[in-house]
Amino acid sequence: MTQLDDRPTTMPQPTTFSAPTDGETVRRHDKDHVFHAWGLAGADTMSVARTEGSWLWDTEGRRYLDFTSQLVNANLGHQHPxxxxxxxxxxxxxxxxxxxxxxxxxxxxxxxxxxxxxxxxxxxxxxxxxxxxxxxxxxxxxxxxxxxxxxxxxxxxxxxxxxxxxxxxxxxxxxxxxxxxxxxxxxxxxxxxxxxxxxxxxxxxxxxxxxxxxxxxxxxxxxxxxxxxxxxxxxxxxxxxxxxxxxxxxxxxxxxxxxxxxxxxxxxxxxxxxxxxxxxxxxxxxxxxxxxxxxxxxxxxxxxxxxxxxxxxxxxxxxxxxxxxxxxxxxxxxxxxxxxxxxxEGIVEHARALGTDVIGPGLRALMERHPSVGEVRGLGVFWALELVRDRTTREPLVPYNATGEANAPMAAFTSACKERGLLPFVHFNTTHVVPPLTTTADEVREGLAILDEALEVADRSTTG
CATH class of the missing domain: 3.40.640.10 (Type I PLP-dependent aspartate aminotransferase-like (Major domain))
Known part of the structure; x- marks a missing residue:
């Protein structure tokens, strides 16, 4: 399950303006007034209290490893001083x-x-x-x-x-x-x-x-x-x-x-x-x-x-x-x-080494253990697992552009990741491994261990 953190879950308050910071109020105002990109009007969202490095904390104190770099943009992580x-x-x-x-x-x-x-x-x-x-x-x-x-x-x-x-x-x-x-x-x-x-x-x-x-x-x-x-x-x-x-x-x-x-x-x-x-x-x-x-x-x-x-x-x-x-x-x-x-900080070199020494080998090991993984591909800190129902036929885990019940296996996989403290980047039948380039090798391994558990959920939908 997601880790709870006893550190404060509110950001330092500015002195020149104010905004409510409790999670319930933030989520209510968000639902009533914020029209989000690529989403449904009035949809529920995670209320984030603070960010640091490769991690996010919600307003309830749960900690998440960011394997998305948000929209694959936070290459240097969160709050780099x-x-x-x-x-x-x-x-x-x-x-x-x-x-x-x-x-x-x-x-x-x-x-x-x-x-x-x-x-x-x-x-x-x-x-x-x-x-x-x-x-x-x-x-x-x-x-x-x-x-x-x-x-x-x-x-x-x-x-x-x-x-x-x-x-x-x-x-x-x-x-x-x-x-x-x-x-x-x-x-x-x-x-x-x-x-x-x-x-x-x-x-x-x-x-x-x-x-x-x-x-x-x-x-x-x-x-x-x-x-x-x-x-x-x-x-x-x-x-x-x-x-x-x-x-x-x-x-x-x-x-x-x-x-x-x-x-x-x-x-x-x-x-x-x-x-x-x-x-x-x-x-x-x-x-x-x-x-x-x-x-x-x-x-x-x-x-x-x-x-x-x-x-x-x-x-x-x-x-x-x-x-x-x-x-x-x-x-x-x-x-x-x-x-x-x-x-x-040698970021480009670090990204290259993460890909060759940690992410690539780690994902290929996951593929050996999980029949739902059809292919592993990527470079640097830019990787994807393509999830399938059947490795032989390469039938995708969910249909192209699936929604609703048709997307249930990917939705279940996504929920399993979040429940264990990992934010995954999913699209159609792929899950991307795209953490910040500043993520440490140990943090990547922690994320891969969570993926290992979550893929057991995807495995339940395989047929061959």
Whole structure:
């Protein structure tokens, strides 16, 4: 069961404003007045009293290990003191400034990011998050090429605004359709459930690239502005591309003058054990979209890293895009602090070691013990267990996009995790293992032990 903690369950009270902190009042006001993202109006929610490191405490004193990093964004964990101090210090010296000015923290944040992005991506357009970054990347590609079509993969998520949602290749797109015109979806590689009947990763790569080439042919390469891809697919299953796939996409883009956009909102900033996931394959996109891990969500921040060729397009032609809070000083200060922490504390190296030495072996051991685990896949601190009813047929534990009673086995698994003090990230029939990159090896093992127990609940629904 979840651990009870005898430490205080209320946060220190501010001196300039007040808000009720008892759990009952917080939950009541939340239910009456807060319209939550991706949820039902008036749904019950957990009331969180405080956070620290890889842990959350609710207002009843129960402690939970955060295996979600919230929305896979809290890469540096909760309440990192250097992050908090940077925001406090910047608020005291300059709390806000519009995007039309130059200011030290904005310039420095851009420089530090550009130093770590691959290849020659040396300019940064700041946004307030990943969805706005994808929107603006698409706009840049269209203006740069003079073309209108955008190719994006099924089993992808690119954000909740009009253009990024149109590019999304999963059910959250459906309610917004018809969406932005010009988006064409294609099948990306997914060896475990191959759309191409491939029998190996190498064959999956070859056939997925041929499929993409065929889509280009029938859509007309001269009409296509960009191919937009999550480097490693995130929410929709942690789908790691087979070796050679991203280079193949890069080659197709070069052949036809198409902009390659790498969506690294989840996969970037150490999550995959490198600064950016593309670094695993040595591929340099034309535009790289980031958010989440750039500052662990302490202040909303995202952006697009831009190649010189695309930046040159806008040296004599103004870019018709922008946001009031683009490059917000508090967000940029937190990004500077974040990159310093990554460097000083060896975060990227730690993430890589957690994946190779702890998470990967630990999840493969779980697979040996539990018939409900069909596949283990991932990199760094970005992993998924795909849960199935039958390993032989690979029937998912629950149907695609299941709700209600059809989703009962996954709901039971999720409840089993929470009852034991673990917050899981679940989507369809997968559970992700995506704790903060600062999580210790012992904390990861503690979480894996809870998963071990919770998977016994999933095992009850297996048939073979």
């Amino acid at each position: 250097r992050m908090v101090a940077a925001i406090q210090e910047q608020a005291a010296r300059m709390a806000t400034l519009g995007p039309a000015y130059s200011v030290d923290v904005r310039s420095e944040a851009a420089r530090l990011i550009a130093e770590r992005t691959p290849g020659d991506l040396d300019m940064v357009f700041f946004t307030t998050g990943g969805t706005e970054a994808n929107e603006n990347a698409i706009r840049m590609a269209r203006v740069h090429t003079g073309r209108h079509k955008v190719l994006a993969a099924y089993r992808s998520y690119h954000g909740g605004t009009a253009g990024s949602m149109a590019a999304t290749g999963e059910p959250r797109r459906w309610a917004t359709e018809p969406g932005m015109p010009g988006v064409v979806h294609f099948w990306g590689p997914y060896p475990y459930r191959s759309a191409f009947h491939a029998e190996s990763a190498e064959q999956e790569c070859e056939r997925a690239l041929q499929h993409l080439r065929d889509v280009l042919m029938v859509e007309g390469p001269a009409s296509i502005a960009a191919i937009l891809l999550e480097t490693v697919v995130g929410t929709n299953g942690i789908l790691v591309p087979p070796d050679g796939y991203l280079q193949g996409v890069r080659d197709l883009c070069d052949e036809h003058g198409i902009v390659m956009i790498s969506d690294e909102v989840m996969a970037g900033f150490g999550r995959c054990g490198e600064w950016f996931a593309v670094d695993h394959w040595g591929v340099v996109p034309d535009l790289l979209v980031f958010a989440k891990g750039v500052n662990s969500g302490y202040v909303p921040l995202g952006g697009v890293a831009i190649s010189p060729a695309i930046a040159d397009t806008f040296r004599t032609r103004p870019f018709t895009g922008g946001l009031t809070y683009s490059g917000h000083p508090l967000a940029c200060a937190s990004a500077i602090a974040s990159i310093g922490i990554y460097e000083d």
